Amino acid sequence: MNRWNDTHAEDLIGTIKDRADLYDYLVEATLRRQAISPAKNKLFDINVPRDMAHYRNDFLNATTPAELWYALAKLSNTRHDRHLSLEPVEGGLPLPAELQARMRFNHANKRADPAPRVGVELKTDFSSDQPFVFLSGYALNFEGNQNIEAGARLLKINGRSFADHVALTEPYFCYSTPHFYWYHMPNEIIRRTGLIPEWLQPATLALEFEDVNGTVQSLQLDYQPADHWQWADVPSPYSGFEQILDTPSFTLHTRADKDTIIIQWHGFGKSLTSDVDALMAYAQTNNLLGAHIIYDAKRSRGGDFGGYLLQHLSAHHIRINLGDLRLSDAIEGVIATVLGEDHAAIAEGNLNQAQLNATRWRRDWLLGTVRDDLKAGKEKTRAIPFKCAHQPENGSGILPPAPIHFTGKIVMLTVPYAGSHIDQVAAQLCDNKMCHHIGMPLGGFSKTWTHEEVLTFPRTGQKIASFAWSCGNTIRPNGEVLESNPAMPDTYFPITRNNHLTHHAEMVAMALEYFNRP
Incomplete structure (x- = not known):
């Protein structure tokens, strides 16, 4: 029997005194260990004892393993560090296997997310400094009321006002910038991923919308297995380009005139160096080294070895991250x-x-x-x-271009989808003025190294979960700490309810227009 919701689980969750001792340890350890980001402290007004104290009672008064897990998650999230999340451990709080599978999915391709979901899509409108969520579409096999047009503003979730819903659920999100939070938050409304406790997500989802004419309408939605829903294919944003080369790190798109290529970047995995070598071999053989580059990092993930890519993208000498x-x-x-x-x-x-x-x-x-x-x-x-294997410890901090490299202009496209190493690469591209940056800032999360510790109750030694601290900062080429401080676009182009279907293609068009400027 799984004891996730067991109200007689003192052997797993300890006594109030046990939890109070552990709470004090977490505050003191965070004050000692957590790396300090000036930008983050200014953005969120970080104060560790005060911020953790907001959830002290939830932690001390937990009556089940589930309540203790989510209280601990809120304590962790007060650091506003996307890299830091709780992990279950053997012999610790007994997360159900299905819940663990959903949590591990993170924020990758939402259409493939295994979590139960409803048959509508929601997105965020970033057109002002007060973002809002809107209805962006229906599944092809959605059988409910489709009279509410895409673009209608979300007013209520399960009877709560939108503002109340945000206040109630935001502490369960792990994020380093508001842009990242608002970009991903709608996905947690329409899915039961386990990020938000089940007691805050009823068996059905009630949404209330207001359309552009002021008409208010509601939807009552059932959660279904993710593979129940059928979705329309998303049109390619690369009109006029042909896919030529596909690797784990990127997909290359070219067009007949060879004056521009699109490098659709996926991430910085173990095959990066061999993938970049394949890119350069193809470019050299096909006379593409002089082409302009659209570096499309809209869906890039993190990883390592980005310095190797940067050396090949241009003739610039690159001041690196530290x-x-x-x-x-x-x-x-x-x-x-x-x-x-x-x-x-x-x-x-x-x-x-x-x-x-x-x-x-x-x-x-x-x-x-x-x-x-x-x-x-x-x-x-x-x-x-840091993460630049081509520099010795006491090197100059300048990375030279590779002997074979591209020589055209570069435009980088980003949205707040991800961060980590793509944040680090973007900062180097922007701070070295190697590119023109279009779109929205990335997620703004970047650390050097973390320390993970299996938390135990001091009195009994009972394991709880793995808790992490970011113990170092990434320093951008401009001298600023990168955490919560991503490179900002030269041309800010936000997603809105009016352009959400064409936003990606419009960014590509803006890049092509930039290349045509004198």
Whole structure:
């Protein structure tokens, strides 16, 4: 029997005194360990003791494992750090397997999300500094009332005003910028992903809308398995272009005149260096090195090795990102994690010589300089090259272009879909003035390394969950901390209820128009 909602689970959730002791530990550990981002502190007015105190009673008064899990999630989310999420552990709070599967889906392709959902789509209108959510479409096999036109503004969710719904559910979201929160929040209204507790999501979903003429109408919706719904195909935004090359890292689109290519970027995975090599071989063979580039990062994920891509995109010498570590009792855990990840990467055989060199000097830095700085009582390390394996520890901080590289103009397209390494690459492109940036800012989450700890009750040793801290900052080429501070577009072009179907294609058209400017 799963004990997720067991009200007689003191052996799993401890006593009020146990939870009070753990709460005090979390506040103190966060004050010691969490890396400080000036931009984040200004944006969210971060105050760890005050912010965590908002949810202290929820944590202390939890009566089931489910209530304790969600109270702990709210405590974690007060850091406003997208990289930090709770993870279940063996012997800890007993999350149902189905719930774990939904939570692990994260924010990838929503059409493939396995969570139960309703047959309508919602999106956010960013046309003003007060975003709102609107109806953006219906499933092809939706059989309910379709008299409400796309674009109608969402007024109520399950009888609550939209503002009340946001106030009630926002603490369960893990995000680093408001743009990221508002971009993804509508998906949690129409899905039962487990991010929001089940007691806040009734078995059916009631939505009330107001159309552009002021008419108010309602929908009563049933959740169905995700694969129940059929959706219209999304038209390609790349009219006039042909898909030529497809790799795990990107898809390449070209057109007959060869003056412009589109690199539809997917992410920075283990095959990045070989994928970039394939791109350059194709470009050189087909006389594309002089082409302008639309670097479409609208759906890019994170990863590593972005410096290798940057070296090939242009003739620029690139001032790179740096990274530091806040020195605390978490450092030994960070060292063990980083060295373990490097060891695994070496064993997999996916690293080139420059990357292998980086693992060597990073090991020496962690075991030498970092430990020495910790013993000396320093607050943080100096900043070193971060996720840029082509620089030594004491390098110039400037990355030269690869011998074979593109020479045309670059336009980068982004929305607040993701962050992490794509945030880091975007910051380097923008701060080095290598591109013209169109769209909306990315998710704005970027750390160096984290420390994960299995939380236990001090008195009993009972495991609860894995809790993480970001222990270092990424420093952009412009000298600013990147966390909660993404590169801002040169041409801000927000998603709205009037352009949500054409937004992507319009960004591509704007990029092509930019290339035609004198």
